Amino acid sequence: MEVSMSFSHDMDDEYEKLIRRMNPPRVVIDNKACKNATVIRVDSANEYGILLEVVQVLTDLNLIVTKAYISSDGGWFMDVFNVTDQDGNKVTDEEVLEYIQKSLGPEACFASSMRSVGVKQSTDHTAIELTGSDRPGLLSEVSAVLTNLKCNVVSAEVWTHNTRAASVMHVTDEETGLAVTDPQRLARIKELLCNVLKGSNKTRGARTVVSHAVTHTERRLHQMMFADRDYERVDDGLLDDNQRPNVNVVNWQDKDYSVVTIRSKDRPKLLFDTVCTLTDMQYVVFHASIDAEGPEAYQEYYIRHIDGSPVKSDAERQRVIQCLEAAIERRVSEGLKLELCTTDRVGLLSDVTRIFRENSLTVTRAEVATKAGKAVNTFYVRDASGYPVDSKTIEAIRQVIGQTILKVKGSPEDSKPGSEESPTRSLFGGLFKSRSFVNFKLIRSYS
Known part of the structure; x- marks a missing residue:
């Protein structure tokens, strides 16, 4: 069984490498298009989990996402991120800019890194x-x-x-x-x-x-x-309702999307926490808009489950809301x-x-x-x-x-x-x- 699974993964990797060679990612970094932020555009073949990998690269560099527009409907993935450094300035460090190009460009391999989480071995620790x-x-x-x-x-x-x-x-x-x-x-x-x-x-x-x-x-x-179900509400007395994020989920029947809207106090890594949770819950983000230029952040996602369906029941809707609230609160x-x-x-x-x-x-x-x-x-x-x-x-x-x-x-x-x-x-x-x-x-x- 292990041999057949390994063979299957190898075949998947080769197929994805072929797709990537035929449609290499394109990364454009522009410091002139916006007065107050560096604009990063990422275009590539659409792969499940690619949005999280892109956001993870930006987050690991401690960049602040002030605005984002995401579209991955069909076979193509197109994102635009307005980012600043931690001091609110444009990103001008050449090493950082080069790292972004290498991490998100043709040399990167998002699909393989997704599967390698928890698999790579270390002799250092x-x-x-x-x-x-x-x-x-x-x-x-x-x-x-x-x-x-x-x-x-x-x-x-x-x-x-x-x-x-x-x-x-x-x-x-x-x-x-x-x-x-x-x-x-x-x-x-x-x-x-x-x-x-x-x-x-x-x-x-x-x-x-x-x-x-x-x-x-x-x-x-x-x-x-x-996995530990920390999203199951316990009244710890530390956050009142006014301090909790406002999460809402409704279905857009004409397009078979579920629309997730989130209002919360802005903070670093907020986008990563949200996208990470949606991905781990096996939802695919088809379109999204992020606005975090002020003290409050507004996020809007158009999602479907990995099986192609929108949110099917009120119980599922409540679970999505609870899990996103928990994801935002964990780092507070x-x-x-x-x-x-x-x-x-x-x-x-x-x-x-x-x-x-x-x-x-x-x-x-x-x-x-x-x-x-x-x-x-x-x-x-x-x-x-x-x-x-x-x-x-x-x-x-x-x-x-x-x-x-x-x-x-x-x-x-x-x-x-x-x-x-x-x-x-x-x-x-x-x-x-x-x-x-x-x-x-x-x-x-x-x-």
Whole structure:
């Protein structure tokens, strides 16, 4: 069976390569057509999933899509994206422009990359996927287990939504700095992490997957939380109805389309989150219009299921609405944003999250990265009891970790000039101006 499936995939690849050679993609990047944005036009043969791949390339470059027009009816795919960099300027970096051309042009192979999600193997790290019930201190417990098992976390992303938590972690062996390959050790890692995820809550399942697969982390997190049914509404008390995205689905009977409209607060990666979810739910986008030039984003999609039918029932319509709401809300992090930058070492994540836990802070979202021996981590934290984060708690944590190492973003301190502290003084708890952190409320990140 495996041989026949592999043969079928090879035949599909050859056919798609032939189609691509006959109809090579055309990418035009124009910095003159629009006053405030770079215009990117992509024309190619239409393939299922190609829209997500194009949006994923733009998202991975941290480009902001301010407008988009999408049409893929019939055998041809035509998209126009107005994009800016994170500062709202046109994209002028030649390396970025060249990367877009190579990634979206004739050299790219969208269909193969779609099938390779979760299939490519890596010898550099071991991938660990975790899904379970969220609770205070969960990230601390997970990272402590990995440290005890002589594993170093080189990158990780953690999302929480509707009382559920999901994470994709990349770890290496402490001694070799490479992927963990011993089967018994991998089984032990999986067993202990699964026990941590289960905790005392047996009402919803915990899931742990250990592999050497290379995946697109954010897309995988969407898939994991979707599979975990985080879209089933739980009243967490954090978002009221006015703050939730407004999603509507109606059928256009004359054209056999379902029309999806979404109004929400604009934020980076919003388009990716929406298109990713529609694709993973096996809907095909035939036409779309995106307008996100102001604080509010408006998205309109004309879709059909992969079987060619529009939304067939009210139950299906409600499920589409719930899943799109969840996709948008997952990246909206309630909490105080903390950024940590220091020399990487084994056990760093465990130590930092333990300090958070000991000070009654829970992590609602986290991004952990290692670049050239430096740990660059972002945490969104809130008080485990649901109260506003206490400035004294932040003061105590920064005194332990170091003021120049751990910084609070979005606070008055960020914009105030000041003399640079000695790293030694920071490590041993130099004082900081607590008045800068008075009356902290929960802030909402849309990044």
